[in-house]
Amino acid sequence: MLPFILRRFAQxxxxxxxxxxxxxxxxxxxxxxxxxxxxxxxxxIIEAQQAYYGYDQPLLVQYFTTLWQHIRLDLPPLTSxxxxxxxxxxxxxxxxxxxxxxxxxxxALALGVPAGIxxxxxxxxxxxxxxxxxxxxxxxxxxxxxxxxxxxxxxxWLQWTSVAGWLGPVxxxxxxxxxxxxxxxxxxRLIRAGMLEILSSDFIRTARAKGASELxxxxxxxxxxxxxxxxxxxxxxxxxxxxxxxxxxxxxxxxGLGRHFVLAALNxxxxxxxxxxxxxxxLIMLANLVVDALQILLNPKLRYA
Amino acid sequence: xxxxxxxxxxxxxxxxLDNRLALCGLGFFVFVTALCYLGPILYKLSPDAQVLALExxxxxxxxxLVEVRFDEEKTSPDEVTTLEDFAEVYALDPEVDLETLAKxxxxxxxxxxxxxxxxxxxxxxxxxxxDILARIMRGGRISLGVAFLATLTALIIGVNYGLVSxxxxxxxxxxxxxxxxxxxxxxxxxxxxxxxVLFDGFHLKILLIFIAIGAVExxxxxxxxxxxxxxxxxxxxxxxxxxxxxxxxxxxxxxIAPNLLGPVIVYSxxxxxxxxxxxxxxxxxxxxMQANMASWGTLIKEGQQSMRSAPWxxxxxxxxxxxxxxxMNFLGDGLRDALDVKSENQ
Numbered sequence: 001m002l003p004f005i006l007r008r009f010a011q012x013x014x015x016x017x018x019x020x021x022x023x024x025x026x027x028x029x030x031x032x033x034x035x036x037x038x039x040x041x042x043x044x045i046i047e048a049q050q051a052y053y054g055y056d057q058p059l060l061v062q063y064f065t066t067l068w069q070h071i072r073l074d075l076p077p078l079t080s081x082x083x084x085x086x087x088x089x090x091x092x093x094x095x096x097x098x099x100x101x102x103x104x105x106x107x108a109l110a111l112g113v114p115a116g117i118x119x120x121x122x123x124x125x126x127x128x129x130x131x132x133x134x135x136x137x138x139x140x141x142x143x144x145x146x147x148x149x150x151x152x153x154x155x156x157w158l159q160w161t162s163v164a165g166w167l168g169p170v171x172x173x174x175x176x177x178x179x180x181x182x183x184x185x186x187x188x189r190l191i192r193a194g195m196l197e198i199l200s201s202d203f204i205r206t207a208r209a210k211g212a213s214e215l216x217x218x219x220x221x222x223x224x225x226x227x228x229x230x231x232x233x234x235x236x237x238x239x240x241x242x243x244x245x246x247x248x249x250x251x252x253x254x255x256g257l258g259r260h261f262v263l264a265a266l267n268x269x270x271x272x273x274x275x276x277x278x279x280x281x282x283l284i285m286l287a288n289l290v291v292d293a294l295q296i297l298l299n300p301k302l303r304y305a
Numbered sequence: 306x307x308x309x310x311x312x313x314x315x316x317x318x319x320x321x322l323d324n325r326l327a328l329c330g331l332g333f334f335v336f337v338t339a340l341c342y343l344g345p346i347l348y349k350l351s352p353d354a355q356v357l358a359l360e361x362x363x364x365x366x367x368x369x370l371v372e373v374r375f376d377e378e379k380t381s382p383d384e385v386t387t388l389e390d391f392a393e394v395y396a397l398d399p400e401v402d403l404e405t406l407a408k409x410x411x412x413x414x415x416x417x418x419x420x421x422x423x424x425x426x427x428x429x430x431x432x433x434x435x436d437i438l439a440r441i442m443r444g445g446r447i448s449l450g451v452a453f454l455a456t457l458t459a460l461i462i463g464v465n466y467g468l469v470s471x472x473x474x475x476x477x478x479x480x481x482x483x484x485x486x487x488x489x490x491x492x493x494x495x496x497x498x499x500x501x502v503l504f505d506g507f508h509l510k511i512l513l514i515f516i517a518i519g520a521v522e523x524x525x526x527x528x529x530x531x532x533x534x535x536x537x538x539x540x541x542x543x544x545x546x547x548x549x550x551x552x553x554x555x556x557x558x559x560x561i562a563p564n565l566l567g568p569v570i571v572y573s574x575x576x577x578x579x580x581x582x583x584x585x586x587x588x589x590x591x592x593x594m595q596a597n598m599a600s601w602g603t604l605i606k607e608g609q610q611s612m613r614s615a616p617w618x619x620x621x622x623x624x625x626x627x628x629x630x631x632x633m634n635f636l637g638d639g640l641r642d643a644l645d646v647k648s649e650n651q
Contacts, residue, residue, distance in 0.1 A: 015487060022496065030503030140631045142582050144589040144602070145623045148609040152616055246498065250590060251609065261495075262590065265502035273499065280495050 001293065008289050012282075019281045020070070020274070024063055027270050034079035034268045053079060053271075066274065075275055080267040086275030089260055094279075096166065097256035100175055100248065101241045107180030108187055108237075113230075115184070116191025120199060120226070121218055131188060138185025143244055147178040147251040164253040175252045179244050183237055187230055195226035224298075231298060235291040242280055317567075320643040327639020333632035337625065341445035344438075350424065352443045352599075356434035358387045361615040364429040364437075371406070374418040382420075391419065428621045432611045437621050440604060445625065447600040451514060452581040456573055458519030459526055459580075464569060466523065467530025468557055472538055482531070485524050494583075497521060501592035514593065518580055526576070529568055537561050567644040575637035578630045585626065601626040 034053070035046050050056050053076070054065060069076055075085040115131040122128050151174060155163035165171050198204060199222050207221045208214075245258040253259075257276065264272035321327060359368055371391040372382035386394070388403065395414060396402035406412045412419045428437040470481040497517040504513055537543060538561065546556050585602030587593035593602060601622050608619030 018487070019496075023499065026496070026499065027503060136634075137631075140578075140634055141627050142586065142630070144586060144605060144609075145627055148605065148612060148619055149623060151609075152612045152619060156613055156616075242495075246590060247586060262498070262502065265499055268503075277495055277499065 001296070004296070005289065005293065008292070012285050012289075015285065016278065016281060020067060020278060021063075023274055023277045024066065027273055028059065030268075034270055049079075053077070066271075070275070070278060076271045078269055078272050080264065080269035080272065086272050089272060090257060090275065090279055093255060093257045093260050096254060097242075097245050097249070097258060100172075100179065100245060100254060100256060101238075103172055103176035104179035104183065104241060104244075105237075107176055108183035111180070111184035112187030113191055113227075116188040117195060117218065117223065117226075119188065119192045120195035121214075123196060128192075132192065135185040135188045138181050139189070141182075143178055143182065143247045144251065146181060147174070147248060150174050150178055151251070164251075166252070166254045166256075171252075175248050175254055178251070179241065179248045182244075183240070186233065186237075190229040190233055191226055194229045195222055198222045198225045228295070228298060231291065231294055234294075235288045238284060238287040238291075242284065317643040321639060324639040324642060326635045327643070330632040330635030330639065333628060334636060337445060337629050337632070338449065341442045341449060344442045348427070348438060348442070350426075350436040350439045352435060352439040354385070354435060356385045356430075358385075358390055359426075359430055359434040360432055361611065361618070362426055362430045362434075364427065364617055364621075366426050366429060368424045368426065370422050370424060372420045372422055374420070375416075377413075377418045385422075395419065429615070429617050431607060431618050432615065437604075437618065440599060441601070441622055441625055444599050444601045444604050444622065445629075447598055448581050448585060448602070448626075451511075451518075451584045451600065452577045455515050455518040455522070455580045455584070456576045458515055459522040459576060460569065460573055462519060463523035463526025464530050464562075464565065467527040467532075468534055468561065468565075470527065471531035471534030472553075472557060472561065474535070478531075482528075485527055488524055494521070497583075498587070498590070498592060501587055511598070514584065514587070518583055521583070522576060522580060526569075526572060529572055530565060533565055533568055534561055537564055571637060571641045571644055574633065574640050578633035578637070581626075581630065581633075 035041075035049050035055075047056070054062060057065065066076070073087070075087050078084050078086060078089070081089065115135070119128040119131050151163045154161045154174065161173050162168075162171050163174075166175075195218075199218070204217055204222055207217050212221065242258070245254075245256055246262060248254065249256045249258040250262070257279075260272070261276045261280075264276060356370065359370070362368060369388055371386050371388060373384040373386060373391075373395070375383050388406075391406070392399040392403055395417065397414060402412065402414070406419060406421055410421050424436075426436050426438070428441070431437055431440065466481065466485075470478045497520075500513060500517055501510075504510060543556060543560055546560050551560075581601075584593060585600060585605070588600045588602030589606045591606065593600060599607075604622035605619065605626065608622055612619040
């Protein structure tokens with residue numbers, strides 16, 4: 001296990017370096033600069049600003065300075081938030097995105113797993129067809145359609161929840177639902193397929209023959225294997241939750257990292273863009289590593305391969 | 306098509322005809338495409354004509370309007386206004402003028418020409434008085450057009466990459482697939498979003514969208530093609546071709562490529578809705594197409610902003626968009642079953 005983890009860490013380094021390089025030159029090639037302003041600013045002020053943020057150096061020198069700053073985690077001051085560094089912004093807004101993501105994941109598992117088990121256990125009855133048609137709907141409807149429609153129905157027409165914001169517990173409901181429903185649908189389908197395959201296998205027949213109740217056969221014996229496809233789906237899910245949070249945070253005006261990322265790009269805040277991209281990339285790769293490690297732990301076939 | 310009834314394509318077609326959901330998907334897809342491309346012939350309202358007096362009218366509204374021309378020869382009116390505004394602003398004697406206008410359909414007051422028109426807004430108007438159905442039809446052309454071109458881009462890159470990698474194998478294959486793995490690990494959508502924001506207002510932005518989407522979506526296509534090619538190249542007919550001295554290029558194009566058609570068709574059908582979704586997400590975030598190139602994502606965004614007072618502005622484009630995604634997914638699943646392609650991803 002340890003060599004596997006170490007190898008993955010070693011592989012992450014060139015990927016992060018590639019992301020850093022692509023992002024650095026993409027930002028610099030793009031039109032617009034952090035010092036352009038609608039007002040006319042005197043040249044010597046712009047020069048002083050550029051010197052302060054290190055923009056007076058040759059591009060290649062800047063490339064390595066910024067790289068070194070990120071390796072030491074000594075982040076440079078931001079152009080769009082005076083006196084703050086990217087670390088301040090990320091530590092302030094990432095918990096919000098994380099909370100949203102965790103609620104969404106909870107909803108996805110709480111709805112998806114039981115629905116999938118039920119559909120598999122009662123295959124080809126209405127208990128199978130109803131959740132599976134709903135799941136198909138959930139997969140086809142994009143977040144930015146579900147979000148506004150939920151806000152319209154529950155926020156405006158029924159007035160049960162708020163339409164936007166992130167203050168009280170009520171504000172958590174719609175964003176988490178919007179983000180979670182798609183994954184609930186996907187998980188339900190994965191569990192159903194996984195369970196159907198396992199329920200027809202020999203060891204389940206043995207368990208039943210030895211007198212295990214139907215409930216025990218399903219929940220204890222079959223679920224262990226049936227849940228495997230969901231574990232391997234968790235990696236892409238996390239990446240999806242990150243990008244999904246861009247949309248959901250925009251719809252419901254949630255002050256999370258996704259919104260800061262889009263705003264940083266709009267404000268041409270190069271330092272914040274770079275830190276956020278590297279942060280997201282590390283997060284996704286770390287999540288993939290955890291998921292792969294979990295899979296090896298759960299699946300005996302992979303462990304001895 | 307082949308005379309023999311057992312041709313795999315006729316066989317697949319027969320299986321397809323049995324799948325009702327897939328046929329519904331195909332039907333709806335044809336309907337939406339026809340509506341978006343041919344609809345404007347019958348439904349002549351312009352998607353850009355703003356009539357501020359007619360903002361946010363309900364669906365199924367017939368509006369009687371007055372076109373104002375300061376020069377009789379002009380084809381497009383200088384202003385379009387309501388009967389009330391005409392009576393208030395232009396008429397010398399409101400009652401008499403309104404009556405003459407109603408009787409003749411046209412009127413001239415001090416060198417200004419007025420003409421009555423009647424407009425029917427099937428799905429109502431948006432917050433600037435533009436017809437929603439006309440906007441949906443043009444938005445659909447943009448969404449579908451981008452989806453097809455981006456899918457084609459992904460298809461061309463992915464299939465060629467997979468062909469070379471799978472056929473030549475060995476070190477080249479290992480290197481090429483390692484490259485794909487590295488790209489898979491990149492948080493691509495984050496970079497796409499960054500690209501869209503940073504190059505905002507760039508006049509070739511639509512090109513950037515194709516490049517960005519194509520760059521994300523060709524990877525899976527390359528993997529699927531490679532797997533298929535690795536299987537095909539071991540078959541007897543390829544060995545026979547090689548033994549009789551057919552050039553590598555001919556083997557690839559004449560013997561292997563035609564056998565890739567099934568999986569490639571299936572995956573492309575499923576790729577089109579995925580690309581539509583990506584493009585509309587970008588547009589929804591305000592990063593995609595600009596004002597007069599409003600795709601369905603943009604329309605949904607605008608609808609969300611005015612859903613409080615005019616919910617149909619959100620519901621109408623959302624329905625079209627979701628139904629099209631549904632249809633394409635059903636069609637793709639149906640094709641996969643009919644052509645008996647396994648959903649392999651390696």
